[in-house]
Amino acid sequence: MTYTQLQAMIQHDDEALFVNRGLRDYFSYRDLGIATASNGRIIAQINRANYKLTKEGDLHHHVLTHQINLVLKGSAIMKFEGIGEVALITGTSFYMPPNIKHTFVSCSENFTTMEICTPANFGTIEDVPATYSKSSQLPKPFSMQTAEQGIFEIKGLRAYLSYRDLGIEKETNGSMLAHIIRAEGGAYQGSGEWHYHILDDQFVYVLQGWADVQFEEQESVRVKAGTCFYQPSEIKHAFLACSKDFEALEVCLPAEFETITI
Secondary structure (H helix, E strand, C coil): CECCCCCCEEECHHHCCCECCCCCCCEEEEECCHHHHCCCCCEEEEEEECCCECCCCCCEEEECCEEEEEEEECEEEEEECCCEEEEEECCCEEEECCCCCEEEEEECCCCEEEEEEECCCCEEEECCHHHCCCCCCCCCCCEEECCCCCCEECCCCCCCEEEEECCHHHHCCCCCEEEEEEECCCCEECCCCCEEEECCEEEEEEEECEEEEEECCCCCEEEECCCEEECCCCCCEEEEEECCCCEEEEEEECCCCEEEEC
16 A cells, blocks of 8 residues: 555555455455545445355344445345345445345355445444344335446546446435446546545545556556545545546545535
8 A cells, every 4th residue: 555645545456355254254355445544434345255155144234324335246135124135236336224134145156345334443233033024114215226227427527537326425415425437438548637625535446447547746556447545635636547448436425525626
């Protein structure tokens, strides 16, 4: 990982390990370093199946503020209190209300998902299976968006990128924004617009392709599939180039923030 004076963080795919921990032995986890960079306000990790799951896992719930997931690869079936069984495939994102009981029913051997939670430190409590009910009333709605349901729109500072809103702003009452960014019109090569954002936290995880970005007082760096970088508030940066297949997940806290062009 590398840092500027403002603690911008870049973690490449080959700089982090998957470790087995927690409630489920059928998953291993790659910590993306966001918890440390954000002083515990948010955590992001990659969850990867260790093997094909054919037996239902342990029912549990998390004590936290918000939790969202984006399926990166493979497929799975989960069941949620108040919802029932839900099929998940690549590109699907979903918002889990706090304290909702859930578990995996099955998953493919290549199933991989990104999990984002606030705050970084939260509790996980195992539940008695008999307490599960498909008809339970949830304190907040469960929401899900497949890749086919998402709409890409060109908006904001750069016309060569489009954005697919995952609907998280509404579910979190404006405390978080999550969208997929992709290149439009082929590869981009330019001088980049130097700018900065005034917000609490911002990080990007590259899903495919590559991009060249530069932070103040640093040389430009190429970020590619599997790279995650965290941008603290007001750090000056520029987007210099990207491949025609570039795609990334960007998460910002809060959803509404100011962008200043230099």
